[in-house]
Amino acid sequence: MWSLSSRPLILALLLCSLAANGAGRPRVLTLPLQVRVARCGGKPVRREAWVKEHLEAARRVLAPQGIRLAATRDSFRPARCVLLDRAQRHALAEHVDPARVTVLVVERARDLELTSYDLMGVHWRYRGDDSRYQGRRWVILTARARPPVLAHELAHYLGLPHDPAGGNLMTPGPSAPIWRGSGAKPKPFAPLLTDAQGERLRAAVRRLLKGAAAAGAPLRGRPR
Ligand SMILES: [Zn+2]
Numbered sequence: 131m132w133s134l135s136s137r138p139l140i141l142a143l144l145l146c147s148l149a150a151n152g153a154g155r156p157r158v159l160t161l162p163l164q165v166r167v168a169r170c171g172g173k174p175v176r177r178e179a180w181v182k183e184h185l186e187a188a189r190r191v192l193a194p195q196g197i198r199l200a201a202t203r204d205s206f207r208p209a210r211c212v213l214l215d216r217a218q219r220h221a222l223a224e225h226v227d228p229a230r231v232t233v234l235v236v237e238r239a240r241d242l243e244l245t246s247y248d249l250m251g252v253h254w255r256y257r258g259d260d261s262r263y264q265g266r267r268w269v270i271l272t273a274r275a276r277p278p279v280l281a282h283e284l285a286h287y288l289g290l291p292h293d294p295a296g297g298n299l300m301t302p303g304p305s306a307p308i309w310r311g312s313g314a315k316p317k318p319f320a321p322l323l324t325d326a327q328g329e330r331l332r333a334a335v336r337r338l339l340k341g342a343a344a345a346g347a348p349l350r351g352r353p354r
Pocket residue numbers: 282286292302303
């Protein structure tokens with residue numbers, strides 16, 4: 131029988147053990163992120179509070195899937211503040227740290243197909259000629275982005291495609307052709323992930339962390 135005095139200790143041990151194994155949930159995976167804000171006209175295109183708000187919104191979507199973002203923040207000076215074509219996006223490669231998931235916050239990025247539209251974000255792969263930058267990819271987040279966009283683009287970075295049925299984080303963006311065609315339209319965007327999407331994201335984060343460790347260059351980042 132437990133004495134009265136041992137009960138608090140047993141309860142404490144039980145709570146510790148629940149906390150350690152996440153109350154039955156899988157282990158939390160930490161994804162290191164580097165958020166770099168472009169400096170244009172002598173100042174960052176967005177303030178720290180804006181970046182924080184976007185990070186928090188992304189965390190709210192990813193946390194239920196057991197994915198935590200450990201973000202570091204700094205600024206960079208791009209050659210151009212407004213990105214109008216592919217080459218100008220590729221030119222950002224020099225600002226990407228290949229050892230981290232990099233998010234570059236820029237002033238403006240025009241949609242390549244629908245040129246009357248400015249993007250809120252895009253997952254971009256380097257396809258230029260410079261051998262130093264081959265294999266680099268990153269997230270571009272623009273100053274006009276609304277908070278859930280960062281989570282959407284990070285999910286693309288981790289391999290999730292659009293969901294043509296919609297109703298979740300991967301509903302195609304406003305400039306996607308599906309909105310212009312005459313066919314069925316996706317359900318409205320919602321900042322949540324299906325179980326299958328969450329599982330794919332976790333597997334991708336695991337692969338990313340394992341690959342970086344195997345390459346002898348663990349993804350760097352400190353919790354924020
Ligand atoms: Zn998308």
